[in-house]
Amino acid sequence: MEQYLGIDVGGTNVKMGIVDATNGRISNFYSHDTASWRTSGHFIERLGDAISLQLAEFPEVSRVGIGVPGLITRDRTTLIEITAIPEIDGMEIVPDLKKRFPDHDFFLENDANAAALGEYYFGEDKLPEDYIFVTLGTGIGGAAIIDKKVFKGGGGNAMEPGHVPSRNEKVLERNIGKKELLDMANQMRANYTGSTQLPSDGTISTTGLVAAATNGDELAKQIFLEMGYMLGEGLVSMVRILDITTILIGGGISASFEFIMPAINERLNYWLTPYYLKTINIKRATLANDAGLLGAASLCFE
Amino acid sequence: MEQYLGIDVGGTNVKMGIVDATNGRISNFYSHDTASWRTSGHFIERLGDAISLQLAEFPEVSRVGIGVPGLITRDRTTLIEITAIPEIDGMEIVPDLKKRFPDHDFFLENDANAAALGEYYFGEDKLPEDYIFVTLGTGIGGAAIIDKKVFKGGGGNAMEPGHVPSRNEKVLERNIGKKELLDMANQMRANYTGSTQLPSDGTISTTGLVAAATNGDELAKQIFLEMGYMLGEGLVSMVRILDITTILIGGGISASFEFIMPAINERLNYWLTPYYLKTINIKRATLANDAGLLGAASLCFE
Numbered sequence: 123m124e125q126y127l128g129i130d131v132g133g134t135n136v137k138m139g140i141v142d143a144t145n146g147r148i149s150n151f152y153s154h155d156t157a158s159w160r161t162s163g164h165f166i167e168r169l170g171d172a173i174s175l176q177l178a179e180f181p182e183v184s185r186v187g188i189g190v191p192g193l194i195t196r197d198r199t200t201l202i203e204i205t206a207i208p209e210i211d212g213m214e215i216v217p218d219l220k221k222r223f224p225d226h227d228f229f230l231e232n233d234a235n236a237a238a239l240g241e242y243y244f245g246e247d248k249l250p251e252d253y254i255f256v257t258l259g260t261g262i263g264g265a266a267i268i269d270k271k272v273f274k275g276g277g278g279n280a281m282e283p284g285h286v287p288s289r290n291e292k293v294l295e296r297n298i299g300k301k302e303l304l305d306m307a308n309q310m311r312a313n314y315t316g317s318t319q320l321p322s323d324g325t326i327s328t329t330g331l332v333a334a335a336t337n338g339d340e341l342a343k344q345i346f347l348e349m350g351y352m353l354g355e356g357l358v359s360m361v362r363i364l365d366i367t368t369i370l371i372g373g374g375i376s377a378s379f380e381f382i383m384p385a386i387n388e389r390l391n392y393w394l395t396p397y398y399l400k401t402i403n404i405k406r407a408t409l410a411n412d413a414g415l416l417g418a419a420s421l422c423f424e
Numbered sequence: 425m426e427q428y429l430g431i432d433v434g435g436t437n438v439k440m441g442i443v444d445a446t447n448g449r450i451s452n453f454y455s456h457d458t459a460s461w462r463t464s465g466h467f468i469e470r471l472g473d474a475i476s477l478q479l480a481e482f483p484e485v486s487r488v489g490i491g492v493p494g495l496i497t498r499d500r501t502t503l504i505e506i507t508a509i510p511e512i513d514g515m516e517i518v519p520d521l522k523k524r525f526p527d528h529d530f531f532l533e534n535d536a537n538a539a540a541l542g543e544y545y546f547g548e549d550k551l552p553e554d555y556i557f558v559t560l561g562t563g564i565g566g567a568a569i570i571d572k573k574v575f576k577g578g579g580g581n582a583m584e585p586g587h588v589p590s591r592n593e594k595v596l597e598r599n600i601g602k603k604e605l606l607d608m609a610n611q612m613r614a615n616y617t618g619s620t621q622l623p624s625d626g627t628i629s630t631t632g633l634v635a636a637a638t639n640g641d642e643l644a645k646q647i648f649l650e651m652g653y654m655l656g657e658g659l660v661s662m663v664r665i666l667d668i669t670t671i672l673i674g675g676g677i678s679a680s681f682e683f684i685m686p687a688i689n690e691r692l693n694y695w696l697t698p699y700y701l702k703t704i705n706i707k708r709a710t711l712a713n714d715a716g717l718l719g720a721a722s723l724c725f726e
Contacts, residue, residue: 193699203699252578268578276554276570276668279699286661287695359588359661366578393589397495397505401579 127176127186128419130233131169132156133206138172140180141419146244148415150179156207165210170222177223187229187421188215189236189414196278198230229421232279233414235272237407238265240417241370246408252366255407256283256357257373262295266364271424273364286356294356298349300328300375307331307345314341328375335381343381350382354389357404361390367398372407379406429478429488430721432535433471434458435508440474442482443721448546450717452481458509467512472524479525489531489723490517491538491716498580500532531723534581535716537574539709540567542719543672548710554668557709558585558659559675564597568666573726575666588658596658600651602630602677609633609647616643630677637683645683652684656691659706663692669700674709681708 124143129136136159139151152172159168177183192204199216216228231239238255241247251270257263262284266273273280284295296302307326311318318341319334320326334342357369371379383404390402409416426445431438438461441453454474461470479485494506501518518530533541540557543549553572559565564586568575575582586597598604609628613620620643621636622628636644659671673681685706692704711718 266578275666276568276670277703278667280665280667282664282667285664285695285697287657291694293695355589360665362584362587363582363662363665364577365580365582365584392593393587393595397581 125180125183126419126422127173127180127183128415128417128422129169129173129186129188130236130414130418131188131190131204131207132233132414133191136169136172137415138176139415139419140176140183141244141416143243143419143423146412146416146419148412150176151415152176160207160209163209165207166213166215166218170219173219173223177226184225185227185229185422186219186223187231187236187418189231189233189418189421190215191233193279194230194232196274198278202279227422229424231272231418231421232265233417234263235265235281236417236421237372237409237413238267238370238417239270239272240409240413240420241372241407242267242270243420243423244409244416247405249370250368253368253370254281254357254360254364254366255370255372256353257407258298258353258371258375258378259373260300262299262353262356263373264360266360266366268364268366281360283356283360286359288352288356294352297352303331303345303349303375304328306348307342310341310345310348316340318342328377332377332381335378346378346381347385349378350385351389353382354386355393357386358389358393361394361398361402365398367401367403369402369404370407371404372409372413376406427482427485428721428724429475429482429485430717430719430724431471431475431488431490432538432716432720433490433492433506433509434535434716435493438471438474439717440478441717442478442485443546443718445545445721445725448714448718448721450714452478453717454478462509462511465511467509468515468517468520472521475521475525479528486527487529487531487724488521488525489533489538489720491533491535491720491723492517493535495581496532496534498576500580504581529724531726533574533720533723534567535719536565537567537583538719538723539674539711539715540569540672540719541572541574542711542715542722543674543709544569544572545722545725546711546718549707551672552670555670555672556583556659556662556666556668557672557674558655559709560600560655560673560677560680561675562602564601564655564658565675566662568662568668570666570668583662585658585662588661590654590658596654599654605633605647605651605677606630608650609644612643612647612650618642620644630679634679634683637680648680648683649687651680652687653691655684656688657695659688660691660695663696663700663704667700669703669705671704671706672709673706674711674715678708 193202264283566585
């Protein structure tokens with residue numbers, strides 16, 4: 123039974139665990155707050171200490187996958203810009219860890235890329251070897267998997283769907299990121315004269331929006347259609363540039379999946395030709411909370 | 425001295441020639457009108473006959489590159505949809521030719537992809553191993569080269585920059601393809617009250633536009649800025665999705681290069697961050713008329 127150590131480095135917590143390669147079961151889960159390692163000035167050493175404890179308990183594990191929230195070098199050895207943890211920018215994390223653990227192999231990847239790959243190896247659905255992965259949350263993240271591998275593009279950091287041009291001279295995530303979605307919702311609520319469950323005091327939440335849409339609230343459904351319309355337009359560019367027609371949608375706001383889909387479908391049908399439409403398939407990602415850790419572990423299949 | 429046979433299958437002519445791999449010099453150039461081979465009902469056989477003549481004269485040539493104007497299978501063996509020559513749709517051109525010429529290797533590629541790769545091996549400028557190639561002509565074509573190889577994407581036919589969403593619910597090439605550019609030019613001419621060299625009778629040509637802009641004509645320059653503005657927006661999506669910052673612009677209307685660049689630069693600076701802008705480099709493709717044939721030959725470097 124092959125096992126990997128998966129590590130999800132986040133701005134709030136660093137999570138790790140031993141992952142069973144055959145079924146994605148996580149054992150020996152461990153989480154540490156990121157802040158104290160940051161302020162210690164020895165982030166990589168503390169991370170190494172935590173890895174050391176895991177490997178001591180699981181001596182048969184030889185591969186370690188690490189997902190980080192930011193830009194990394196194309197050769198996947200070095201951190202370039204980790205906005206949430208600027209102390210580690212520029213660190214040669216893979217060679218550093220390899221020096222301390224010479225018998226182990228380390229696989230570094232951007233966290234959204236890792237989460238995308240995790241869906242292939244550990245997701246509920248059987249996926250094709252090529253797909254686009256888009257996460258809806260504070261920002262709009264993403265990745266592309268081509269031939270079962272993370273698509274790196276030219277410089278190594280391909281797939282920034284949140285930053286393609288969208289409406290009103292804004293990039294996509296400045297239109298439909300979480301804050302922008304709620305701003306739009308509150309705005310549409312203020313102008314709405316019909317009956318709705320949504321509060322009019324500017325306190326609409328994403329869970330409230332999904333709940334209202336689920337209850338059939340017309341305004342909530344309209345808001346998600348607006349969002350889906352803009353997302354669909356961004357997806358069309360990706361489909362045309364990458365020639366990939368399976369699209370997974372994940373992230374917290376993918377709870378809106380069924381409400382954004384009609385608008386996404388309208389846009390895809392408007393912009394795409396039969397060559398694409400005959401195989402187009404949009405579905406919801408399945409890993410949810412463990413996506414980061416399982417994604418990191420999935421890097422070890424390489 | 426390594427030599428390759430390059431074949432550029434076009435809607436009007438099929439061109440071929442022996443290409444010196446070291447310097448791109450073409451010898452034994454041969455061109456045949458496409459129409460008569462189409463109506464013969466034996467296009468691939470006639471193509472094979474022409475190849476046979478070339479190979480008889482150059483027995484040392486063992487590799488043949490073929491560029492075709494349309495969609496091909498991801499494994500590069502079979503034609504899917506060649507709009508200009510529908511008679512050959514579905515033909516297994518590589519296995520068919522291999523059967524006739526068992527000692528030779530055949531390399532099939534879409535023509536825009538081949539032309540893009542040709543710039544790497546035979547262009548005037550030293551290029552990096554990753555770049556985007558966009559052609560301005562009747563349509564807006566393109567390709568991406570990653571690691572000195574044609575980027576195929578998921579399904580094999582990546583990079584359709586002419587078909588990304590652009591202004592007014594139209595794809596990019598329906599806004600700035602040749603016909604659309606001239607429609608816009610004639611429209612802007614009709615509304616223009618200043619002094620201009622451009623004819624007001626709806627007969628503006630692309631060469632006339634370039635000539636006027638070169639002479640400092642303000643309206644001609646404005647028209648190209650409009651075009652550059654829309655092109656620049658499309659380029660931003662490609663840069664964000666592919667993480668590639670060298671962009672080559674080719675095709676007949678790239679004669680407008682210096683006039684569209686100010687608007688392209690304005691858009692790139694507006695949408696992109698320093699991570700991209702520090703290496704962004706837009707230049708004109710250099711192969712011009714021989715791009716198709718040299719591009720086809722460059723496939724043989726594989």
